[in-house]
Amino acid sequence: MQSVTYFLPGEVRLTRAQIPVPGDGEVLLKVLLAGMCTTDRHIVQGHFTVPSPRILGHELAGVVQATGPGVSPDWTGKTCGVMPARFCGTCSMCRQGQPQLCQNFECLGNTHDGGFAGYTIVRVEQLVPLDGLPLLDAVWLEPLACVLQALEQLGGRDTPDPVLVSGAGVLGRLMVQVLAAWGKQVAVVDPNPDRVDAAQAMGAQAGWVVPRTGPVSDIASALQAWAGGSIAALIDTTGQPVSIERLLDWAGPRARVLLFGVSSPSAHITISPQKLFTRELTILASSGMTPASFTAAYTLLCSCQLDLSALSAPPVSLEELPDYLLGKRSPNGLKVIVSPDSAGQDQPHD
Numbered sequence: 001m002q003s004v005t006y007f008l009p010g011e012v013r014l015t016r017a018q019i020p021v022p023g024d025g026e027v028l029l030k031v032l033l034a035g036m037c038t039t040d041r042h043i044v045q046g047h048f049t050v051p052s053p054r055i056l057g058h059e060l061a062g063v064v065q066a067t068g069p070g071v072s073p074d075w076t077g078k079t080c081g082v083m084p085a086r087f088c089g090t091c092s093m094c095r096q097g098q099p100q101l102c103q104n105f106e107c108l109g110n111t112h113d114g115g116f117a118g119y120t121i122v123r124v125e126q127l128v129p130l131d132g133l134p135l136l137d138a139v140w141l142e143p144l145a146c147v148l149q150a151l152e153q154l155g156g157r158d159t160p161d162p163v164l165v166s167g168a169g170v171l172g173r174l175m176v177q178v179l180a181a182w183g184k185q186v187a188v189v190d191p192n193p194d195r196v197d198a199a200q201a202m203g204a205q206a207g208w209v210v211p212r213t214g215p216v217s218d219i220a221s222a223l224q225a226w227a228g229g230s231i232a233a234l235i236d237t238t239g240q241p242v243s244i245e246r247l248l249d250w251a252g253p254r255a256r257v258l259l260f261g262v263s264s265p266s267a268h269i270t271i272s273p274q275k276l277f278t279r280e281l282t283i284l285a286s287s288g289m290t291p292a293s294f295t296a297a298y299t300l301l302c303s304c305q306l307d308l309s310a311l312s313a314p315p316v317s318l319e320e321l322p323d324y325l326l327g328k329r330s331p332n333g334l335k336v337i338v339s340p341d342s343a344g345q346d347q348p349h350d
């Protein structure tokens, strides 16, 4: 089968691999769609270490092709989404109810081969039968679970508003969609006018184009006027220090500032302790998902309140994927979705 394999920072390419055989408690999943995540780009850039060689891809949906020992053959032929992460349930963080920080965390496309391939191996308990949910939506289960886990830090549906989202990229706009579906007053800032417009089309009541660097003093008063006072919650989806520092400047008294974007390891921010102190700001961070947020994502997708097709680029082939992972091609602000070319795939033996 074809697969896209990560070797070293900057080295990721199309490879051929044997179709794997499912072991105890596992199934062989024929991958129908797999999404490319910012995390995949960071792995390729060397910002996250994963054991290599590794087939990347943790946002996937497919059809069960074969079952291993101990798995009911009734699974065969079922179209499923996949919860890519597994948590040990016994480490101190799992026992504290914070499995996103599990010390024995396992994940497809990270500790195990993932979905950028014709076929992949998944444990049966990670499968989520789609039961009518569109296949494309299944690709969004994991990113949406991460968004919901992040918003949980702010209070979930009780997140105080107005909310300002910095960065109207794919996950910024997904964040906007969720907040709008919850009836929150939300605005965005982004350097790209098209993305600001797109976020407003997806439920943001206001948006501002901000320069990538440099001062933006003129925005502060406009933000305050929009908020009708002070901004209660601010979310960085960019991981860029300048964005985080601006949010800390714009935060109102008692505001919560949530770090959701992935920063490079060399990034640093400068914080004025006096600003934190006098406004009693809270800085929060969220870096993953949990079984609970995954279930919440499934439920929210079933409610049909989100427009995921507006965030998804037309599917590309596995051959085209390395160029996107290496940043040589760009999906124009949409999520890259791979459709492994089944015509070019070998069939597994029974």
Ligand SMILES: [Zn+2]
Residues within 6 Å of the ligand: 037, 038, 039, 058, 059, 142, 143
């Ligand atoms: Zn992801």
Ligand SMILES: [Zn+2]
Residues within 6 Å of the ligand: 087, 088, 089, 090, 091, 092, 093, 094, 095, 099, 101, 102, 103, 104, 105
């Ligand atoms: Zn654990």
